[in-house]
Amino acid sequence: MKKIIKNGTVVTATDTYRADICIENGVITQIGGKLPDVDAEIIDAKGCYVFPGGIDPHTHLDMPFGGTVTKDDFESGTMAAAFGGTTTIIDFCLTTKGKTLKSSVDTWHAKSKDKAVIDYGFHLQIVEMNNEKLAELPKMIEEEGITSLKVFMAYKNQFQADDETLFKTLIAARDLGALVMVHAENGDVIDYLVKKAIADGNTDPIYHALTRPPEVEAEATGRAATLTELANSQLYVVHVSCAEAAWKIAEARSKGIDIWGETCPQYLVLDQTYLEKPNFEGAKYVWSPPLREKWNQTELWNALKTGQLQTIGSDQCSFDFVGQKDLGKGDFSKIPNGGPIIEDRVSILFSEGVKKGRISLNQFVDITSTRSAKLFGLYPKKGTIAIGADADIVIFDPTVERVISAESHHMAVDYNAFEGMKVTGEPVSVLSRGEFVIREKQFVGKPGAGQFLKRAKYGADKQTIHEGPLTV
Ligand code: URP
Ligand code: ZN
Ligand code: ZN
Numbered sequence: 001m002k003k004i005i006k007n008g009t010v011v012t013a014t015d016t017y018r019a020d021i022c023i024e025n026g027v028i029t030q031i032g033g034k035l036p037d038v039d040a041e042i043i044d045a046k047g048c049y050v051f052p053g054g055i056d057p058h059t060h061l062d063m064p065f066g067g068t069v070t071k072d073d074f075e076s077g078t079m080a081a082a083f084g085g086t087t088t089i090i091d092f093c094l095t096t097k098g099k100t101l102k103s104s105v106d107t108w109h110a111k112s113k114d115k116a117v118i119d120y121g122f123h124l125q126i127v128e129m130n131n132e133k134l135a136e137l138p139k140m141i142e143e144e145g146i147t148s149l150k151v152f153m154a155y156k157n158q159f160q161a162d163d164e165t166l167f168k169t170l171i172a173a174r175d176l177g178a179l180v181m182v183h184a185e186n187g188d189v190i191d192y193l194v195k196k197a198i199a200d201g202n203t204d205p206i207y208h209a210l211t212r213p214p215e216v217e218a219e220a221t222g223r224a225a226t227l228t229e230l231a232n233s234q235l236y237v238v239h240v241s242c243a244e245a246a247w248k249i250a251e252a253r254s255k256g257i258d259i260w261g262e263t264c265p266q267y268l269v270l271d272q273t274y275l276e277k278p279n280f281e282g283a284k285y286v287w288s289p290p291l292r293e294k295w296n297q298t299e300l301w302n303a304l305k306t307g308q309l310q311t312i313g314s315d316q317c318s319f320d321f322v323g324q325k326d327l328g329k330g331d332f333s334k335i336p337n338g339g340p341i342i343e344d345r346v347s348i349l350f351s352e353g354v355k356k357g358r359i360s361l362n363q364f365v366d367i368t369s370t371r372s373a374k375l376f377g378l379y380p381k382k383g384t385i386a387i388g389a390d391a392d393i394v395i396f397d398p399t400v401e402r403v404i405s406a407e408s409h410h411m412a413v414d415y416n417a418f419e420g421m422k423v424t425g426e427p428v429s430v431l432s433r434g435e436f437v438i439r440e441k442q443f444v445g446k447p448g449a450g451q452f453l454k455r456a457k458y459g460a461d462k463q464t465i466h467e468g469p470l471t472v
Contacts (some may be wrong), residue, residue, distance in 0.1 A: 003434060004035050008045025008395060012052065012385050021050065022440055023391040025431035031387060035084035040124030048428060051119075051365055052384050053087025053324075053392030054346045055372040058238055058262060058313025061091050062111045065337030068328055069269075071318045075447045076412040077342055081316075082118050082437040082445060084343040085427035086273050087392035088382050088453065092150055093122040094159075101136045102313075105144055110164035116450030117391070118432050121376065123148040129168035145427075145454020147377045148179045148236070152287065153220045154187035166224065170231035172217045178211045179375060180228070181236045184220035184245065185212060205276040205282030208332045209290035217289045218244035225252035225259050225423035230392050234258040234458055237376060239315050241267045245301035247342060250308040250405055260375060261309040263300050265348040266417060268292065281323040281467050284415055287315070288337045301358045310371045312349055316342035318413045340411045344404055344418055349394070353422035355452065377455035391434035400426045411441075 003023040010031070022040070028098060062073040063280040072080065074091075074426040081089055085457050095101055101124060104431035123144045126133070140146050151166045152159035159167075166182070173180045176413075202210075221237055223249060224449035228235040240246050240261045248370040271294040274285040287290055294387040303309040318340025319325050328335025346368050351442075359367065373383020381390050401424050402408075422431050432439040437445035 002036065002040045004040045004044055005043045005045050005395065008048050008050035010050045010385055011361055011365055013168055013370035016361060020383065021393070023431070023434040026391055026435070028385060028389050028391050031385070038451065041356055042393070043429070047397065047399070048089065049396045050385065051085070051393055051396055051428065053370045053432065054085045054368045054384070055088045055378065055383055056081060056086045056314050056345060057090050057311055057376060058264070058315050058339065059089045059091045059342060060315070062401055063092070063094060063317065065317065065338070067323050067334070068319060068336055070338065071320055071324065072316065072342070074112040074165040075117070076091070076119065076410070077118045077316060078450055079117045079443060079445070080343040080410040082430050082432070083427070083443070084348040085394040085396060085430060086118065086342065087394070087432045087437070088119045088121070088378065089342070089431060090121045090123055093124050095125045095127055097128050101133060101140050104408065105140065105146065112452070114448040117437055117445040117447055118450045119453050120450055121409050121453040122146050122179040123150045125126055125150045125152070125159070126165060126169045127159065129165045129172065134172060137172055138176055139458065141178050142331040147455045147457050148181055150181045150183070151175055152183045153192055153224065154183055154185035156187040156191040160187040163223070163227065164170060167231060169225050170228055170233035170235070173203060173458070174231055174233035177459065179234050179236050179458040180329065181223045181238055183239070184217055184224050184237050184268055186216040186220045189216050190219065190385060192363055198331060199295045203331050205280065205286055205332050205335060207273050208286050208335065209272050212288060212290050214242040214244045214292060217242055218248050221245040221248040223255055225249070228259060229255070236262065238313060239263050239264050239267070239289060240300070242292045242296045242311055244307060246299055247305040253308065260311070261303070262311040263304065263309050263315045264313055264315045265345055266339065268300055268350055269348060269421070270295055271297070271416065280326065280329055284330055284333045284417055285340065286325070286332070286335045286337055287339060301353070304353070304367060305359050305363070311344060311375070312354070312367050312369065314341040314345040316340065317471045318411055320414045322414055339417045340413045343409055343411055344423070346427070347423045347425060348418065350398070350425040355424050356466055367376070372407070374461040375458070377457060378463045380463045391431055393431045394427050395429040396425060397424045397428050400424070402426055
């Protein structure tokens with residue numbers, strides 16, 4: 001049966017208007033002033049915004065890391081994402097030196113199959129770029145639909161790739177139509193600073209931040225931008241945490257380099273002092289890059305507002321405080337890096353961004369959904385409300401106030417990094433391809449209902465096809 005969403009205010013990255021939305025067979029078939037109710041299930045969105053479902057371009061579900069495995073898997077992680085108004089995630093598929101890319105992709109399919117409650121795609125990590133990997137890449141991009149490649153410039157002796165690998169990846173991506181993503185921190189310098197701190201007896205969580213100063217992030221960001229220019233390629237910098245890195249991106253963009261930047265909620269609202277919490281509580285706030293001095297938040301908000309940063313990812317990488325984060329008691333370098341954010345990404349951006357006047361409502365939709373759809377080959381199927389688009393829709397009450405807490409969240413972890421934070425605005429109902437996943441704040445979805453998304457090549461959204469002579 002078709003569904004009609006009535007009485008809501010539709011918001012896209014460009015427009016805000018009152019309209020009804022008709023959904024048939026999972027897609028939006030009509031948008032209009034007053035659509036007739038005949039033979040339709042009516043969904044009342046009175047007093048609510050109707051947004052395109054959020055797209056989280058940065059998650060690590062069921063991922064081995066730091067001697068353990070992230071707590072949220074594709075079931076709990078996507079369920080929590082849906083509660084928070086996200087209807088698509090793109091997760092990082094880790095790869096291994098000496099093994100085929102295909103074997104890693106198969107592993108990630110096995111992790112997600114029958115589990116995801118919303119649609120999902122993969123980014124592909126590149127740890128080495130040799131003839132075997134080069135030969136496999138076209139298949140990954142064209143047949144598997146994995147059109148973004150991730151290079152870590154940090155995590156020495158684990159994920160880190162060298163500049164030659166990054167450069168070759170940029171060239172391959174340019175030729176094959178993929179977007180290169182970087183974790184931009186200088187891993188060699190960090191390795192030296194970490195070893196020195198530990199040798200000096202500086203083992204508390206705060207030293208995680210002190211051994212990864214903003215300069216190491218800015219240097220790597222600038223280096224990656226320069227290599228992108230040299231390769232005439234395209235780059236997306238994940239989890240930008242500080243002003244210095246955001247400025248490097250702005251500078252590169254002003255030179256015409258095709259570079260994009262993502263930040264995350266934690267960098268917008270939390271700061272370095274959280275790492276100083278007593279009783280090892282600082283470990284809850286160990287991310288790489290680390291939380292920064294508070295003044296950076298203003299610069300990051302300004303960069304989102306002015307378009308110098310374009311997206312917000314959760315960087316969901318959750319570990320329990322008890323039993324996982326405590327692997328680093330007595331040695332901060334052994335604290336698994338990352339935190340649980342997938343559920344609160346959209347709410348925090350709405351509450352802290354729109355409600356506090358830092359960004360507009362349309363910018364909020366662009367940052368949480370539309371821009372990622374465009375950059376990662378999902379637009380216009382995802383990321384907007386338009387005829388023919390998937391009916392991935394969030395009915396969002398902008399007036400509800402709630403307090404974020406591990407008591408009420410749906411992630412599988414034993415703490416919430418934003419515990420006690422008051423936010424205004426909350427998803428009431430969430431639809432994925434026209435089916436309710438969340439209905440009146442209750443989960444009604446099904447593990448396995450989420451589909452793997454084969455994504456279009458980088459830049460596909462920009463192509464204009466003129467079918468006949470242009471007339472004016
Ligand atoms: O601390 C973080 N960010 N953990 C997840 C892995 C990564 O670097 O994105
Ligand atoms: Zn990273
Ligand atoms: Zn990450």
